[in-house]
Amino acid sequence: MKLTLxxxxxxxxxxxxxxxxxxVDGISSDMSFLExxxxxxxxxxxxxxxxxxxDHDCREGICGACSLVINGEAHGPxxxxxxxxxxxxxxDGDTIDIEPWRASAFPVIKDLVVDxxxxxxxxxxxxxxxxxxxxxxxxxxxxxxxxxxxFAFEHAECIGCGACVAACPNGAAMLFTSxxxxxxxxxxxxxxxxxxxxxxxxxxMDDEGFGGCTLTGECATACxxxxxxxxxTSMNKEWLRAARKAAKR
Amino acid sequence: MAxxxxxxxxxxxxxxxxxxxxxxxxxxxxxxGNLKIYFGAEEFNRYAHWLRTVGEPFMHYEWTLWLIRVVxxxxxxxxxxxxxxxxxxxxxxRPDKYVHKKPRASYATRTMRWGGVILGLFIVWHILxxxxxxxxxxxFQEGRPYQNVLDTxxxxxxxxxxxxxxxxxxxxxxxxxxxxxxxxxxxxxxxDRALKTVANILxxxxxAGFIAVPVGVMTGVVS
Numbered sequence: 124m125k126l127t128l129x130x131x132x133x134x135x136x137x138x139x140x141x142x143x144x145x146x147v148d149g150i151s152s153d154m155s156f157l158e159x160x161x162x163x164x165x166x167x168x169x170x171x172x173x174x175x176x177x178d179h180d181c182r183e184g185i186c187g188a189c190s191l192v193i194n195g196e197a198h199g200p201x202x203x204x205x206x207x208x209x210x211x212x213x214x215d216g217d218t219i220d221i222e223p224w225r226a227s228a229f230p231v232i233k234d235l236v237v238d239x240x241x242x243x244x245x246x247x248x249x250x251x252x253x254x255x256x257x258x259x260x261x262x263x264x265x266x267x268x269x270x271x272x273x274f275a276f277e278h279a280e281c282i283g284c285g286a287c288v289a290a291c292p293n294g295a296a297m298l299f300t301s302x303x304x305x306x307x308x309x310x311x312x313x314x315x316x317x318x319x320x321x322x323x324x325x326x327x328m329d330d331e332g333f334g335g336c337t338l339t340g341e342c343a344t345a346c347x348x349x350x351x352x353x354x355x356t357s358m359n360k361e362w363l364r365a366a367r368k369a370a371k372r
Numbered sequence: 373m374a375x376x377x378x379x380x381x382x383x384x385x386x387x388x389x390x391x392x393x394x395x396x397x398x399x400x401x402x403x404x405g406n407l408k409i410y411f412g413a414e415e416f417n418r419y420a421h422w423l424r425t426v427g428e429p430f431m432h433y434e435w436t437l438w439l440i441r442v443v444x445x446x447x448x449x450x451x452x453x454x455x456x457x458x459x460x461x462x463x464x465x466r467p468d469k470y471v472h473k474k475p476r477a478s479y480a481t482r483t484m485r486w487g488g489v490i491l492g493l494f495i496v497w498h499i500l501x502x503x504x505x506x507x508x509x510x511x512f513q514e515g516r517p518y519q520n521v522l523d524t525x526x527x528x529x530x531x532x533x534x535x536x537x538x539x540x541x542x543x544x545x546x547x548x549x550x551x552x553x554x555x556x557x558x559x560x561x562x563x564d565r566a567l568k569t570v571a572n573i574l575x576x577x578x579x580a581g582f583i584a585v586p587v588g589v590m591t592g593v594v595s
Contacts, residue, residue: 195474220472294465334465335381338551339477360557362382370373
């Protein structure tokens with residue numbers, strides 16, 4: 124396959140960026156999207172040019188490092204992570220636009236790499252359980268109803284890639300935050316911090332400069348792990364419950 | 373609690389949802405009241421007079437009406453201020469647009485902001501036209517709303533402004549009602565289809581019900 128790539132190039136956080144056009148040839152339809160970019164970078168290095176910087180790590184769809192907006196869609200046309208997107212989703216002769224995640228809470232570091240530590244700080248605000256760690260406890264010691272376990276697991280699938288933020292026209296991190304809140308709030312282990320967790324994480328989300336939810340549903344469409352839009356509804360419910368309880372204390 | 377709610381984006385959305393639902397409830401009553409125009413001047417004017425005497429003798433003349441007006445003004449202001457502040461936050465959170473544009477959310481979702489501005493301006497005109505009579509075409513007659521409504525809808529611009537605003541209202545309710553349910557945590561996977569259907573029915577009924585009045589005047593059914 125022969126492709127024309129239009130890639131966002133930006134030297135550093137302070138520099139102005141622009142789209143640059145590159146031609147790549149000899150792309151196999153079995154390559155992953157990242158392997159295609161590797162091919163481009165090898166050519167750029169041979170020519171003595173600066174390779175395109177992009178985030179990647181596990182390349183098996185579980186770490187949440189890869190983050191590209193491909194033809195205007197976070198992670199591209201398939202509902203998966205960029206690393207699991209294959210070139211068979213494109214045709215010979217296609218022009219592909221590749222841009223970084225766009226949100227003021229995700230400043231561009233270089234080219235296609237953005238700083239997503241705002242999501243880490245949301246986790247630090249309450250996305251954990253304060254309990255003695257040590258050896259894994261006996262699984263049957265704390266019974267969890269099956270529907271609750273399923274609900275928690277569905278939300279635990281979030282890999283924190285930030286595609287929801289990239290897809291949202293308001294740059295909101297509601298789907299990410301709701302996945303984390305719902306995952307822990309439904310479980311008995313998460314119960315002691317149920318109220319502070321949601322209040323603190325939402326407050327941190329606001330402090331980081333993420334936008335609010337206008338329920339366009341773009342986040343859930345982009346999510347490679349299929350976190351549903353109704354997660355946000357569940358978090359709103361948790362937040363209202365916590366705000367009422369906090370007021371009584 | 374009030375501080376927590378007002379300072380949080382999730383809390384401010386709650387303010388929008390609750391104030392929106394209050395206005396929606398009022399609109400249902402308003403629309404049903406309007407339809408009495410089809411039963412002649414006498415019934416319509418009597419209904420308008422009754423609105424001022426509701427609650428008597430416990431309430432003095434027009435007390436109930438003013439109570440409703442105060443609640444509505446508070447709801448409109450709360451709704452508009454939260455919308456303005458939330459929108460500013462949203463726009464600031466996404467300053468750079470993508471070079472590659474793709475078709476976005478539904479028309480109703482995309483027009484919430486401008487639709488809301490149109491509705492706000494409409495409310496100002498509507499009150500100046502038919503409540504205070506300040507910009508009323510022809511002589512405004514206190515206590516004779518039937519004639520006043522006929523005057524307004526006998527002008528081309530009265531019809532245009534009203535019908536455009538009511539179409540904007542329908543779109544606003546279509547996305548707004550469902551969104552309010554999500555914000556208040558009332559949505560769920562199983563209830564989603566039902567909520568969307570209710571939102572569409574409400575939007576359709578209110579728009580059709582309100583537009584029925586200018587259409588009635590234009591076609592001569594109401595004269």
